[in-house]
Amino acid sequence: MKKPIAFLAALISFSAVVYAQDVNKIHKKAILIDTHDDVLSRQIKSGYDLAKEQPEYDFDLVKAKRGGLDAQVFSIWCDEKGDYSNAIREIDSLYALLNRHPKQIELATTAVDLRKIVSQNKLAALIGVEGGHMIDDDLSKLDELARRGMIYLTLTWNNSTKWATSAADERGGKLEKQSLGLSDFGKKVVNRLNELGVLVDLSHVGERTFFDAINLSTKPVILSHSCVHSINPIPRNVTDEQILAVGKNKGLISVNFFNAFVDPKHEEAFKAFLNKYKDEYTALRKENAAGAKKELIRRHYDEFEKIQPSIDLLVDHIDHIVKLIGVDHVGIGADYDGATSYPKGLNNVADYPKLTEVLIKRGYSEKDIHKIYGENFLRVLKASKGR
Numbered sequence: 001m002k003k004p005i006a007f008l009a010a011l012i013s014f015s016a017v018v019y020a021q022d023v024n025k026i027h028k029k030a031i032l033i034d035t036h037d038d039v040l041s042r043q044i045k046s047g048y049d050l051a052k053e054q055p056e057y058d059f060d061l062v063k064a065k066r067g068g069l070d071a072q073v074f075s076i077w078c079d080e081k082g083d084y085s086n087a088i089r090e091i092d093s094l095y096a097l098l099n100r101h102p103k104q105i106e107l108a109t110t111a112v113d114l115r116k117i118v119s120q121n122k123l124a125a126l127i128g129v130e131g132g133h134m135i136d137d138d139l140s141k142l143d144e145l146a147r148r149g150m151i152y153l154t155l156t157w158n159n160s161t162k163w164a165t166s167a168a169d170e171r172g173g174k175l176e177k178q179s180l181g182l183s184d185f186g187k188k189v190v191n192r193l194n195e196l197g198v199l200v201d202l203s204h205v206g207e208r209t210f211f212d213a214i215n216l217s218t219k220p221v222i223l224s225h226s227c228v229h230s231i232n233p234i235p236r237n238v239t240d241e242q243i244l245a246v247g248k249n250k251g252l253i254s255v256n257f258f259n260a261f262v263d264p265k266h267e268e269a270f271k272a273f274l275n276k277y278k279d280e281y282t283a284l285r286k287e288n289a290a291g292a293k294k295e296l297i298r299r300h301y302d303e304f305e306k307i308q309p310s311i312d313l314l315v316d317h318i319d320h321i322v323k324l325i326g327v328d329h330v331g332i333g334a335d336y337d338g339a340t341s342y343p344k345g346l347n348n349v350a351d352y353p354k355l356t357e358v359l360i361k362r363g364y365s366e367k368d369i370h371k372i373y374g375e376n377f378l379r380v381l382k383a384s385k386g387r
């Protein structure tokens, strides 16, 4: 009786090896593009070299290599008080990184550039500007950002501009009904983005702005980092009606990995977690307000792990979009370095292969995974830029 059991065990371990090889092969072959990372707004303060491994950051070039990441859209972000000068400073800090490490990373502004850079075994860097307030209500500044390499403009961040209302404000009910959506100047911004071949990014915008912009845009739009509202009904996630509109527009929704977007139960559980370590959290906030939550999670990971969603729940968001509008309109916009925490196993950009493993288990083919990881974004970028 021993022999069949030994044979079976050998067979199982053999298929596990083959399976791991499959994951690896599919992962390596894909062009993996993430459409949203906030590391620059942190790096500009610390001055850390992103070519070296930086444990505090979710992205650096060492981890990107390990995770098989091929292209990164760097979010140019400042809070609502920031302006055009903040955007320029952040873009300059990216340029400095590119100049220091030309063998490892290079700027891409078109799909053709991106494929070429990836074929040379370098990371393609792209620029996305997150928040229309950074154009200072001035179309010539929009032109200048495009000249410097901006491939998308997120029309609003959490704050509304004079010309476009945000999801936080629209759904928060802060604004008068008649002022919702895009103003005449807002429409000029969308037209100009179309002319320049800069993608209109509708993550963060309110529903009225969303429909005004998508109906006006002559090119595919993107949502660079958003999840599904019907799974987790928070203002930042998109409704089925919005998802259907993106399908019709031939655009792209890149799913966000932030636990508070992925998991409807997370926010309340996380509040209880913070409350449990209230004094410690208060002390940490005094030292470093921006990094306090992450540090608390690091210190009490065994406890935090209990409330961390699975990668499967993130894949539910992908599944939902695929069911509604097909596999050609979903991508990856992890929000690394911008969000506090991510599903179990996806702690930083080195962990992308774990997502590939779950996608395969959930029945996604190699071709589907390649589309989700990069081909869909490349199609949309090409449609916008013309190359």
Ligand SMILES: [Zn+2]
Residues within 6 Å of the ligand: 130, 204, 225, 338
């Ligand atoms: Zn954001």
